[in-house]
Amino acid sequence: MRSEALLSTTYFGPVQWYQKLNRFDTIYIERCESFVKQTYRNRCVIATTNGLQTLSIPVEHTQEKGEDSSRLITDIRISNHGNWRHLHWNALMSAYGDSPFFDYYVDDLKPFFEDHWENLFDFNMAITHKMCELLDIHPNIQFTEKYVATSSSSVSSVSSVSSVSSVASPLSPSCPLTPSSNIPDFRTSIRPKNPIPDETFTPQTYYQVYQKKWGFQPNLSILDLLFNMGNESILYL
Numbered sequence: 001m002r003s004e005a006l007l008s009t010t011y012f013g014p015v016q017w018y019q020k021l022n023r024f025d026t027i028y029i030e031r032c033e034s035f036v037k038q039t040y041r042n043r044c045v046i047a048t049t050n051g052l053q054t055l056s057i058p059v060e061h062t063q064e065k066g067e068d069s070s071r072l073i074t075d076i077r078i079s080n081h082g083n084w085r086h087l088h089w090n091a092l093m094s095a096y097g098d099s100p101f102f103d104y105y106v107d108d109l110k111p112f113f114e115d116h117w118e119n120l121f122d123f124n125m126a127i128t129h130k131m132c133e134l135l136d137i138h139p140n141i142q143f144t145e146k147y148v149a150t151s152s153s154s155v156s157s158v159s160s161v162s163s164v165s166s167v168a169s170p171l172s173p174s175c176p177l178t179p180s181s182n183i184p185d186f187r188t189s190i191r192p193k194n195p196i197p198d199e200t201f202t203p204q205t206y207y208q209v210y211q212k213k214w215g216f217q218p219n220l221s222i223l224d225l226l227f228n229m230g231n232e233s234i235l236y237l
Helices: 015-023 081-096 102-113 120-135 222-236
Strands: 004-008 026-030 043-048 051-056 140-143
Touching (some): 015 120, 015 222, 043 081, 043 222, 051 081, 081 102, 081 222, 102 120, 102 222
Parallel strands (some): 004 026, 026 140
Antiparallel strands (some): 043 051
16 A cells, blocks of 8 residues: 655755655645745745754735735745845855755755746745755655645545646646545644644754754754765655
């Protein structure tokens, strides 16, 4: 029996999120949900010499009050406000410039902070592709075509999916799949604030640049694991 899990999209998501990609046979990325603020959908958390730092992508807001919360995640457009790409890259260089593997991966990752993407979902999926390549994991990622209700993960809700390989172009349905009715739902449990306990994830310690100063910081952005552990990162997933 194949194992399946349901996730929301992330911006350089935490180790826990990538563990799901590596551990489950099939991952469904929710593309029919409303955008939720202050989540990993448009932010990541890194370790710096001053402690933890959150890097958030600004998104374009609609003029109607309250309308943001009802917009589909696939409709969210990235804002150029505040020169965020430059700020995020500088923060990463400052935090991980002295880490063992930063220089090794810099050419693979810097383009994400130079090129201008319009759509948050597509940007996140391009990042996911690259990170899976660098981590040497090969998840089977599919997209939901209908919103999966939180109260019950019905088979019909995710019966039509499309391949992750088409993220750079308009997504189109492919052959229907049939996920199990009790598919684990991590869309709301993997979150920066007050995460829900996950019995399938136990953070494993690994070398961190600022560990002597702050102690081990669990479940940071996958970038923290990659820059510190390089090709051994897969052992922690």
